[in-house]
Amino acid sequence: DGGITQSPKYLFRKEGQNVTLSCEQNLNHDAMYWYRQDPGQGLRLIYYSQIVNDFQKGDIAEGYSVSREKKESFPLTVTSAQKNPTAFYLCASSLTGHRGYTFGSGTRLTVV
Amino acid sequence: QQQVKQSPQSLIVQKGGISIINCAYENTAFDYFPWYQQFPGKGPALLIAIRPDVSEKKEGRFTISFNKSAKQFSLHIMDSQPGDSATYFCAARVTGGGNKLTFGTGTQLKVEL
Numbered sequence: 199d200g201g202i203t204q205s206p207k208y209l210f211r212k213e214g215q216n217v218t219l220s221c222e223q224n225l226n227h228d229a230m231y232w233y234r235q236d237p238g239q240g241l242r243l244i245y246y247s248q249i250v251n252d253f254q255k256g257d258i259a260e261g262y263s264v265s266r267e268k269k270e271s272f273p274l275t276v277t278s279a280q281k282n283p284t285a286f287y288l289c290a291s292s293l294t295g296h297r298g299y300t301f302g303s304g305t306r307l308t309v310v
Numbered sequence: 311q312q313q314v315k316q317s318p319q320s321l322i323v324q325k326g327g328i329s330i331i332n333c334a335y336e337n338t339a340f341d342y343f344p345w346y347q348q349f350p351g352k353g354p355a356l357l358i359a360i361r362p363d364v365s366e367k368k369e370g371r372f373t374i375s376f377n378k379s380a381k382q383f384s385l386h387i388m389d390s391q392p393g394d395s396a397t398y399f400c401a402a403r404v405t406g407g408g409n410k411l412t413f414g415t416g417t418q419l420k421v422e423l
Contacts, residue, residue, distance in 0.1 A: 202353075229409055238319070240399060240415040241354070248408055256410070288353050292409055297342045299411065301353030 200225045204289050204302035211283075211309050219274045219305045221289035228294040230272035234258060235286040235304070244287075247272055248294055276307065283309045313337055314402050316414030323421050329387040331417045333400035336381065340402040344411070345374065345385050348397045357398070358385070390421045 202223045233241040243256030247266040261280025290299040346354035360374040373386040400414040
């Protein structure tokens with residue numbers, strides 16, 4: 199079955215450490231997205247990529263980095279520069295220009 | 311700046327009742343308005359969507375009403391069921407914006423027996 203896989207489901211890290219969240223899709227979608235979800239704030243766009251080897255900053259890109267070396271993969275690194283990294287992170291994908299997103303099940307990151 | 315304002319933040323409805331969630335926007339360049347449903351610990355799933363040239367769209371018990379002049383749209387869930395208890399997000403996409411969605415802050419719906 200096609201879908202988006204985010205791993206791990208839960209992640210704990212010490213403050214000051216970088217951490218990478220995985221996102222893999224087998225839907226043959228061109229575009230991929232990373233959103234951050236916090237209680238009462240909805241989903242906020244971190245980064246998005248429409249094609250391989252190209253990506254753009256979203257509304258809250260500071261303290262995050264991404265890469266898009268393969269169509270299927272769009273990993274997100276939460277760096278030590280991110281001041282408040284504890285959140286639920288959601289990866290999504292879509293066909294280019296197509297409106298509907300398919301979301302993964304998310305990764306809950308807790309920084310202690 | 312919140313480009314899509316969603317209300318209420320939470321909603322309790324009796325089984326069989328109508329759930330209504332509202333969203334408002336300012337950017338007239340939005341050209342696509344989807345609603346997503348999210349269960350705890352899961353990613354959101356597309357529920358229903360509408361274009362601004364349509365005033366209403368119905369899929370089963372779910373209806374979107376769209377008022378272009380007022381820049382408002384709403385989700386109506388008819389005959390609400392306990393299984394509808396979830397968080398609902400409205401969203402909007404800017405024309406030519408690379409299919410990026412701007413989401414509302416979410417409404418936590420609880421349907422009681």
